[in-house]
Amino acid sequence: MIRVEQRLEPNLAWTSGAFAVAIIAGLVVSGLLVAASGADVFKAFGALFEGAFGSFRAITASLVKATPLILTGLATVVAFRAQVWNIGQEGQLYAGAMAAYLGSLILAGLPSFFQIVGIVLFGVAGGALLGGLAAILKTRFRVSEIISTVMLNYLVVYLLSYLLAGGPWTEVGETVSYHQSPPIPEAAHLPLLVSGMKLHIGFLFAILVAIACYILLEKTPLGFEIRALGFNPAALRSRGTNVSRTILLVMAISGGIAAVAGLSELFGVGHRLRSDYLFGLGYTGIIIGMIGGLRPGGTVLAGIFFGGLESGALYMKILSGVPASLVPAIEGIILLFVLMAGVISRFRLVIPRSADNDP
Amino acid sequence: MTELLRVENLTKRFARVVANDRITFAVAAGEIHCLFGENGAGKSTLSACIYGYHQPDSGRILYRGKEVQLASPSDAIRIGIGMVHQHFVLVEAFTVLENIIVGTQESGLRLRDQEARKKIRDICNSYEIDLNLDAYIWELAVGQQQWVEILKALYLGAELLILDEPTAVLTPQESDRLFRIIRQMCAQHLSVILISHKLNEILQSDRVTVLRKGQVVGTMTTADTTPEALTTMMVGREVDLSIDKPERPPGRPVLEVKGIGAIGEWGERVLEDVSFSVAEHEILGLAGVAGNGQKQLFEVLMGLRPASEGEILLKEERMTNLTPRMALDRGVGYIPDDRFREGLVSDFSVAENLILGWQYSADYRRGPFLDGERIKRLAEQQIDRFQIATPSPDVATNTLSGGNAQRIILAREFLHANCLILANQPTRGLDVGVIEYVYENLLQKRDEGFAIVLASEELEDLFNLSDRIAVFFKGRIMAILDPKTASIEQVGLLMAGHEGGVDVAGP
Numbered sequence: 001m002i003r004v005e006q007r008l009e010p011n012l013a014w015t016s017g018a019f020a021v022a023i024i025a026g027l028v029v030s031g032l033l034v035a036a037s038g039a040d041v042f043k044a045f046g047a048l049f050e051g052a053f054g055s056f057r058a059i060t061a062s063l064v065k066a067t068p069l070i071l072t073g074l075a076t077v078v079a080f081r082a083q084v085w086n087i088g089q090e091g092q093l094y095a096g097a098m099a100a101y102l103g104s105l106i107l108a109g110l111p112s113f114f115q116i117v118g119i120v121l122f123g124v125a126g127g128a129l130l131g132g133l134a135a136i137l138k139t140r141f142r143v144s145e146i147i148s149t150v151m152l153n154y155l156v157v158y159l160l161s162y163l164l165a166g167g168p169w170t171e172v173g174e175t176v177s178y179h180q181s182p183p184i185p186e187a188a189h190l191p192l193l194v195s196g197m198k199l200h201i202g203f204l205f206a207i208l209v210a211i212a213c214y215i216l217l218e219k220t221p222l223g224f225e226i227r228a229l230g231f232n233p234a235a236l237r238s239r240g241t242n243v244s245r246t247i248l249l250v251m252a253i254s255g256g257i258a259a260v261a262g263l264s265e266l267f268g269v270g271h272r273l274r275s276d277y278l279f280g281l282g283y284t285g286i287i288i289g290m291i292g293g294l295r296p297g298g299t300v301l302a303g304i305f306f307g308g309l310e311s312g313a314l315y316m317k318i319l320s321g322v323p324a325s326l327v328p329a330i331e332g333i334i335l336l337f338v339l340m341a342g343v344i345s346r347f348r349l350v351i352p353r354s355a356d357n358d359p
Numbered sequence: 360m361t362e363l364l365r366v367e368n369l370t371k372r373f374a375r376v377v378a379n380d381r382i383t384f385a386v387a388a389g390e391i392h393c394l395f396g397e398n399g400a401g402k403s404t405l406s407a408c409i410y411g412y413h414q415p416d417s418g419r420i421l422y423r424g425k426e427v428q429l430a431s432p433s434d435a436i437r438i439g440i441g442m443v444h445q446h447f448v449l450v451e452a453f454t455v456l457e458n459i460i461v462g463t464q465e466s467g468l469r470l471r472d473q474e475a476r477k478k479i480r481d482i483c484n485s486y487e488i489d490l491n492l493d494a495y496i497w498e499l500a501v502g503q504q505q506w507v508e509i510l511k512a513l514y515l516g517a518e519l520l521i522l523d524e525p526t527a528v529l530t531p532q533e534s535d536r537l538f539r540i541i542r543q544m545c546a547q548h549l550s551v552i553l554i555s556h557k558l559n560e561i562l563q564s565d566r567v568t569v570l571r572k573g574q575v576v577g578t579m580t581t582a583d584t585t586p587e588a589l590t591t592m593m594v595g596r597e598v599d600l601s602i603d604k605p606e607r608p609p610g611r612p613v614l615e616v617k618g619i620g621a622i623g624e625w626g627e628r629v630l631e632d633v634s635f636s637v638a639e640h641e642i643l644g645l646a647g648v649a650g651n652g653q654k655q656l657f658e659v660l661m662g663l664r665p666a667s668e669g670e671i672l673l674k675e676e677r678m679t680n681l682t683p684r685m686a687l688d689r690g691v692g693y694i695p696d697d698r699f700r701e702g703l704v705s706d707f708s709v710a711e712n713l714i715l716g717w718q719y720s721a722d723y724r725r726g727p728f729l730d731g732e733r734i735k736r737l738a739e740q741q742i743d744r745f746q747i748a749t750p751s752p753d754v755a756t757n758t759l760s761g762g763n764a765q766r767i768i769l770a771r772e773f774l775h776a777n778c779l780i781l782a783n784q785p786t787r788g789l790d791v792g793v794i795e796y797v798y799e800n801l802l803q804k805r806d807e808g809f810a811i812v813l814a815s816e817e818l819e820d821l822f823n824l825s826d827r828i829a830v831f832f833k834g835r836i837m838a839i840l841d842p843k844t845a846s847i848e849q850v851g852l853l854m855a856g857h858e859g860g861v862d863v864a865g866p
Binding site: 215219220225227231234237239242 | 684686693695702716728
């Protein structure tokens with residue numbers, strides 16, 4: 001009889017095999033969904049790939065889409081590795097965009113370089129403060145961070161609605177007003193990485209933050225404490241670490257990273273503050289971080305993969321008539337399979353030889 | 360004597376580990392049969408197979424001469440096998456009666472407890488067990504809770520009772536009583552399998568089966584053997600547990616505790632007016648049944664639990680608002696009783712655990728980063744010095760045995776501490792060989808001038824190692840005794856809360 005046993009150590013071939021099978025299975029099931037919508041599956045997936053990675057232009061567009069996802073994914077990695085369940089990437093991303101926008105209003109008129117540095121600092125501070133607030137609620141008042149971060153998401157998103165719908169940041173037109181801010185002056189735009197393409201230095205930020213996360217988690221004393229906090233907070237405390245302080249740092253760092261996603265979307269893509277294009281990037285980041293195995297490198301790959309899906313969705317819709325709204329469903333299906341692969345990779349199948357049964 | 364249970368060629372594997380290797384032994388009706396062996400020798404796996412928790416990979420179990428297949432504990436209970444676990448499975452908010460009959464009745468709206476009450480009374484009367492059936496579990500002492508577990512098994516009709524380390528939580532007097540009653544039970548048709556690694560318990564049995572590394576070394580009639588012979592069989596070599604402790608005059612006081620009190624999780628007082636001092640070259644032993652405030656004392660001394668009153672002086676410096684960081688920085692080493700919960704991060708590598716608590720120390724950093732090279736060098740050195748059996752410093756700690764995990768903690772604490780070692784049950788669950796090693800190391804630290812506070816359930820060891828023994832009962836120190844003049848019986852009485860004519864050996 002075949003037995004299932006827990007693995008003592010991970011096996012690279014088995015693990016990568018499990019993940020490959022998961023992605024394929026996810027695509028097959030997604031294919032059924034596409035077929036159910038009445039489209040030609042191969043044509044649809046072909047268009048999806050073409051739109052995602054089919055040309056240099058398509059690749060840069062995918063990387064633009066991937067940028068905020070990688071960042072909110074990394075925000076998830078830092079928090080979840082500590083088993084601090086920050087679900088507030090959404091709110092922290094909005095807070096980052098809003099604080100950075102505030103910064104751009106204050107710093108308007110300075111040389112472009114200083115404006116951009118200032119914008120980044122403002123934005124990161126905004127996200128870090130919001131994250132830190134949830135940490136303080138957790139450590140001082142024992143409010144579950146899951147509850148507080150989700151609630152703060154609403155708070156921040158509706159605060160932005162107020163500011164843009166008749167509040168002080170609303171653009172006042174000649175006859176009507178829109179739910180958006182006035183455009184951001186060009187001096188405060190994030191510079192492009194490739195001229196003529198939309199790819200801006202936000203992508204560079206994402207890669208740098210990923211490298212920084214790796215170094216933080218694997219090479220620094222703080223990262224050592226973050227990982228220990230995730231595995232065994234009681235031992236960490238009894239070995240002399242102020243656990244409340246570590247939780248505060250984790251939430252501030254996580255919030256700060258999510259904020260970079262918000263400010264890079266605002267100053268690199270949207271160029272005016274509006275709530276629609278920021279919507280959902282934080283929640284998707286949780287999925288990206290999980291699919292990336294809560295590792296910075298994996299998160300970058302997962303972010304690029306999902307960025308490609310998002311970017312190719314429009315192309316798929318135009319070429320094969322599949323509704324673009326199927327893409328979030330595909331993302332969810334792939335997440336489920338990848339999570340299963342994560343579990344499977346910790347086990348192994350044992351086929352006992354008959355000789356084993358002889359006494 | 361007729362044979363009640365027979366195990367033939369039983370083999371049980373877990374992954375790559377063979378926990379039981381062709382085990383054969385038999386239990387006669389009416390006997391106390393002891394399974395004796397170190398941790399990891401396969402005692403628990405064997406009993407789990409007999410109780411239906413695990414199914415053997417091969418081999419047979421015969422009960423009353425017939426082969427049985429036990430797919431679950433309920434199969435075992437049906438044929439008359441009962442088990443009392445080391446950790447009790449009782450509902451605190453239920454009464455004794457309710458705990459015994461829970462799960463035994465057909466579903467319905469009313470508990471038919473009158474018959475049950477009568478049946479349990481009869482059992483109690485025939486064995487002279489004195490227990491109030493309407494008391495709530497939380498009102499009972501630990502020793503009484505054990506009787507509830509035993510009654511539960513008897514109520515279900517057990518003829519063969521498996522007792523897993525039954526005296527770990529008892530005072531010497533309570534364990535004497537337990538064995539007196541067990542003997543009486545055996546006189547009236549009950550058989551007992553006693554799992555233990557304590558010699559004084561094993562000597563109470565009729566026959567002993569010694570296990571080593573999953574195999575039966577031999578079965579012997581207890582009366583025909585000696586403790587030394589049994590230990591040698593169990594370990595596979597001769598062990599010297601007699602401790603040679605040179606006399607050393609104590610030096611300057613290292614730790615002084617004055618009138619400490621503390622509050623527990625539910626607002627109850629867990630420590631009351633605790634005062635003592637420990638000096639250089641001195642081991643203070645803490646005796647007491649588990650749960651009488653020893654753990655809380657260690658927590659207060661490490662800054663993990665605030666003291667509600669009193670003061671702590673470390674090398675004459677007053678420690679107010681003590682935190683674990685302060686204690687570690689001042690050279691205090693801590694060996695907690697639950698090594699995997701408090702002492703180690705089991706998913707971390709051996710090397711990472713060896714610096715846990717010292718990750719910010721300049722010794723292990725290069726600038727803002729951890730110095731991987733230096734940490735690895737240190738780890739290799741400590742692995743070598745403390746004979747930690749691991750393939751490499753990078754292996755996850757949860758793949759190592761309890762003994763090796765404890766060696767990691769010893770290696771870390773002995774490396775970083777410089778004046779005081781707080782050791783709470785440092786030998787719990789360890790093999791004889793490792794216990795020997797832990798004691799040797801503690802004595803060596805005493806020679807080097809450390810002060811040591813050592814709590815242990817093994818009273819004999821405490822007598823051999825300590826320069827003074829403080830006895831705990833309900834959060835108080837009942838007395839501080841000189842082990843050279845005190846007796847184990849005296850300590851046992853104090854552990855149970857009886858004050859007595861006791862020589863007090865200075866605070």
